[in-house]
Amino acid sequence: MGKVAVLGAGSWGTALALVLGDNQHDVRLWTHREEQADTINTTRQNKKYLEGISLPDNVKAYHQLNEAIADVETIVLVVPTKAIREVCSQLKEHLHHKVTLIHASKGIEPNSLKRVSEMIEEELPRDFYGEVVVLSGPSHAEEVGERHPTTVTVSSVDIALAQKAQDLFINDKFRVYTNQDIIGVELGGSLKNIIALGAGISDGLDYGDNAKAALITRGLAEIARLGAAMGANPLTFAGLTGVGDLIVTCTSSHSRNWRAGYKLGQGYKLEDVLEQMGMVVEGVRTTQAAYQLSIEENVEMPITKGLYNLLFNHERPKDIVDQLMNRGKTHEVEELPDEFRNHTL
Template identity: 45%
Template sequence: MPEKIGVIGAGSWGTTLADLLAKKGHEVTLWAYEPELVEEMGRTRCNSLFLPGITLSPTLRYTHVLKEAVADKALLLFVVPSQVTRSVVQNALPFLSPSAIIVSASKGIEVETLMTVSQVYGELLPAGLYSRFSALSGPSFAREVAQEMPTAVAVAAEKGEIAKKVQQVFNTDKFRVYTNNDVTGVELGGAIKNVIAIAAGISDGLGFGHNTRAALITRGLAEMTRLGRALGAREATFAGLAGMGDLVLTCTGDLSRNRTVGMELGRGRRLTEILGEMRMVAEGVKTTESAYNLAARLKVEMPITEKVYEVLYRDKSAREAVLELMSRDLKAEEY
């Protein structure tokens, strides 16, 4: 049955998911912060800024007025950078239907509070609305989904009926959605994999090979799992799509913005210069700071995250960071 859906955020992932839902027959309104982008998409059916070369559904509607995208919607999908999630949700609150289902596809940890995205929603939403909150994550480059390449993701909600409803709304023959009830694990996988992807990119930029990348992915998974365990997530979640699946994709794929940042750092470029050339947000840069501080607060050992933080924020050379990782005290392999 078609639903009235608002998609908040017209970056590459928000635009892709709005297009997927519109092509499935739902009545979708896509909100963009930039009025000029709304005008362009309405006129050309293309988001040349964030998703160039993809023709969008003729039924997709566009607006830069948040109320128009939020009011009277059965389902709201928020796809905004994690560091602006709080302000966007606060602005949307007056227009939210009390019976709406809320889906977050943002990946990160808030820098100021060290809250996960779901914790931010839990703080802002009335209890009745938060009971219908879910998180969508998994190995999914926007461009490949937009090109209808087979993709599998997970949606997590505390209530099974909410996860199943979101699964039914999003699932297609090219976009397979699995349900999960571990919201913390699913969203942490989506956040921490970006930090490890920067590390993998640094390794590639330094000219290291597959051995190094495999070690970073595997030990990165250990860090992700340890942090998740400290926050009450299930360890098994990190072996799934939102954990290992997204980690492998982001650490190896050429479409990964976070791996690209790492590669340029490994080649000796400065972070400000790299970010100045990027139109889309590399969530891992801010998430590294929040993950580093959260690990310190919880006394969770995350050595790869620590070294990425030092490269990003303390001007440590990439090569020195790798040497320090390899020179740590010998120990048993642990998760």
């Protein structure tokens, strides 16, 4: 079987390393912290991020990047979006052969408004890979670690590379589909974190299921509206990386974005919530980026705008909900642009 480096030993990176280990690959799980690597190798567990899950013996942790990527055929990049450019810069120094490059990070970079694949392409010369592959979908790391049935999507403009990634990960507990709409797959996986923050806030305010169902549904409309403006296939948002990921992230306490939103809804300050979480809450940075994108693309995104004002302009959660409920009358179903009307399932 193949040699695979998983860069990023958080909960999701560890879970993906476990899947690859179950598939009998030689897996190198990289962390920049030597103590974490030693603990994983000694205990066979990553207790801070995926407690109680034992890793297969063919998963070994590394803290030296050059050792982790030596002679591997595939690199799976699973670090927070704010670390993507730095890690790619390090890869550029240590990578000396061509690999299949897969990323499983979900976010958009504020200010540059780049998706993760675009950030990788800017930082890492194309001599080292063909096209970027993205892995995304409704997948809590905790449940993948428990080997509960999970289904995800891999996407690339090069379908052969997507199929290669599909073969790498797929097994009887981890089903993998392919999709060539990399824009839609990345946007769906990123923007759902914004709506998950909102769902958590709604629950923190004890507004009940009606309010959360409305938030999720109208949130999906915002995601699809922006996606279509940026060239995505709107039907992608009806799939695993759209509505599927939205459901799992908005309705589960496993979701750190939902948990952060819940605390905000209860009245905690953002800085205190982020400190308590102890892990990256991608939805915060993505809210900033999506709000900037909505202005640039001239796309109406009232939920995103409201959450932006809550996170960065310190408006009260209840005031944001009141603003959303008192917007002017409008239609629920919008006309698709002509270029998208002929898409088929």
